[in-house]
Amino acid sequence: MNKPYQWLEARFNRLSQLAHFNHLANWDQATQMPSGGAAARGEAMAELSLIRHELLTATEVAEQLAMASGEALTAIQQANLRAMQRQYDLSVAVPGKLVRAKTQAAMAAENAWRQLRPANNWTEYAPILKNMVDLVREEADARVDYASKQNANITAGKAARYDQLIDLYEPGCSSAFIAPIFARLKQTLPALINQVSVRQASQPLMPLPTPLHAEKQFQLARGVSQKLGFDFERGRMDLSHHPFCGGVPDDIRITSRFDPNDLFDGLMSTIHETGHALYEAGLPKSLRGQPVGEAQSTGLHESQSLLFEMQLARTPEFVSFLQPQVEQNFGSHSAFASDNLYRHITRVSAGHIRVAADELTYPMHIILRYEIEQALMLEQIEVADIPALWDEKMQQYLGVATLGNDKDGCMQDVHWAAGEFGYFPTYTLGALYAAQLTASLRKTQPDFGAAIAQGDFGSIKHWLSQHVWQHGGRYTTEQIITMATGEPLNPDFFVNHLKRRYLDE
């Protein structure tokens, strides 16, 4: 007879083995699956979700969790037990039937989105999205209900819906935590964007020659990813509509996309996904298959991707490293001069598309989504209101109109259709964590810039491994940030980083 903790380890290992197939199927759906396969895949995924739900929420699990809390456990085991309890709570809060309905709706909606977005077809998309919003509200209600019974600080009712969703991605986070941070950014960034735009308008920018063959871009990006540390013996890189990092440890799968008219969109996406991949690959091997061995939060995950994409790759030193490779692939051209390339990758421009946004305007895209999804969850607005509201906020925050152009407006992201509400804020939390971590990293690495210029990322990765990756889910995100940087999240690091990079302050 196994002891409760051992029993739980075996159960969570089984859940992790089943998750392997989730990860594989998600990757396959985005990169390989023919459209006709969507229905069968949706059914299989829904059934797999249900099986995982049943395994996780079985009465035995609750019993063993209760018993294990009385066992003599190591600190790691205690952290694992807390992570198990969290997974159990998150899962038991929602009825299996709803989980199944949401998974199936997400599959169908994602597939529809791939067709409807390019067709700018909001009319057919709206009811699909409405169906998902209804399901997510129902899910959020179930979570609020459960949480309010466990925790006296949580009051039942619609008002708590959105916080329950944020907590799914960023454990312990809430709109009360986010609101002042986003208020600060909303107050600071528009003026900063204007200042930088005026300044950059006087700086000559030579357009890059086009077309830049997509296959060559792919090879260039693949080479950069490898140089950053992505191990192609333990992963692969493919094309997809929306870049992502998926797969499992030892078989991590990143994707990107390449536009012959844009040298940097695909390359920077690849570097971004490489950051995610390095975090995954750097998680503690000894804890694989256990909840405590997983990444701590979505925001922390995003901090690793943005640390590589924004903090490391958009530097003059990285351009030094990159420039000869650009010429090797695309020939010599005066527009490939280092200072011109650097101006391209630090160009600030208010545009429609979040994933193509620069780091200054990006938070405004996020704040817009944060406000809309929060209002949707609180039933202050409905799906039909989104296009007009999107346009209004885009005009207000970035001076960009989107009415009638939903494909570049509210249909540009798959997140909501996929049922992911509460996810968007983590992008900007990630940017703030990345700036704060990099400030500490720079202090301990006097030759930070020189190493990047050489294409030597070894000591940077060593620092990240020590201060972030190796912890897995053992500490909270706040603990990890505090241990690594000496203080909890402080948006000053991000704002200062922007002022230094874009205004030489």
Added chain:
Amino acid sequence: MNKPYQWLEARFNRLSQLAHFNHLANWDQATQMPSGGAAARGEAMAELSLIRHELLTATEVAEQLAMASGEALTAIQQANLRAMQRQYDLSVAVPGKLVRAKTQAAMAAENAWRQLRPANNWTEYAPILKNMVDLVREEADARVDYASKQNANITAGKAARYDQLIDLYEPGCSSAFIAPIFARLKQTLPALINQVSVRQASQPLMPLPTPLHAEKQFQLARGVSQKLGFDFERGRMDLSHHPFCGGVPDDIRITSRFDPNDLFDGLMSTIHETGHALYEAGLPKSLRGQPVGEAQSTGLHESQSLLFEMQLARTPEFVSFLQPQVEQNFGSHSAFASDNLYRHITRVSAGHIRVAADELTYPMHIILRYEIEQALMLEQIEVADIPALWDEKMQQYLGVATLGNDKDGCMQDVHWAAGEFGYFPTYTLGALYAAQLTASLRKTQPDFGAAIAQGDFGSIKHWLSQHVWQHGGRYTTEQIITMATGEPLNPDFFVNHLKRRYLDE
């Protein structure tokens, strides 16, 4: 409370949804997975096998099966119940631990095979294969033990091992059924091969120009597959070491491989896998997810691939259809004349490689494997004996030496390393079924040849759908063959087909 039969339908549907991920992961492993991912994949696959085993062999399943047999069921439901009982019996016969060990060993061995075969490294391969042979003997013993308790006609002991394995792939088949058929072929084919070789030696054969660009070959083969009826909205085609057909209905995945020095190897493999794919796509949609909705036997499956590859594609009429496409892709060349192409695809030549063998020598490759695997199971030989025995039999049957060339000898197939013993005979059973089915098909289709020349496969597929595909697993293979052709399997059809095609008799 569901009735037992309903309960069983739900349980088998769940098993089918889990099998979805098996199919996906197998395809991925052969076409996409980086080598470093093998260990994690192996663990996940083993766990998935164990879960399926647990779901299938649960006590409740036995109870519900017993109760359902007393219910008033339709004929289809009765057939489904028999198919469920068979799956239960096959699964409960083997302990979960052994299933898990075998799955894990198979994953590791297949991965090792991919490295060791090209390196001709028998020394490292032999212990891996021995480990698998031990596991399969243990599995066969468990099956014999179980079957002998269920069925008074089966005597416990090593002697029954091999029949239990054959039955896994070809339900109801046995070495007693196969022995006289293979004896007939062994007696007939060597003389026939000699006769045809002499005859063909006097027929001029102009070598095809090389290299034939692999990517163009891929596109040609893809186009032919589509013309035959493969639906690329509901499937895809990729490259792999060993061609196969995998995936699930509505997402069928065929693979092939293309050699710039050989126009027909990859093309004919593609046509072969397309035959498998059409059978899968043609299985009754209303029975999907249930055992009775699956293909009846491996031999019958092979008959569909060989019907397309050997019976349809190696005809002068198919060459008329193909020839303009060859010139479109590779330019005009005197060697691309129709009669020369036809001579190429009907050339008989005793060679090392089974998958490259012509239809006359192919059965000799199978008989060799049949004899060796049977002897292995009966412990008349051991793994260490294989290379010498392989060489001896190859010399005797086909005049080909393999000693010291194991990569083109006993290491050429992945089947044994993957734990598949009893599978090989189904290839030749399939060839015989295909010849017999085609003889009937020709009688009902006076314009059989003309339709092929036009690239019109509609009425051929209609006949196959009516007589084979739509039955799923409702009838035994013997019943299907008898209903379709008027008599049980009769090897005369195959021998007559060979004499007609190769000797104009």
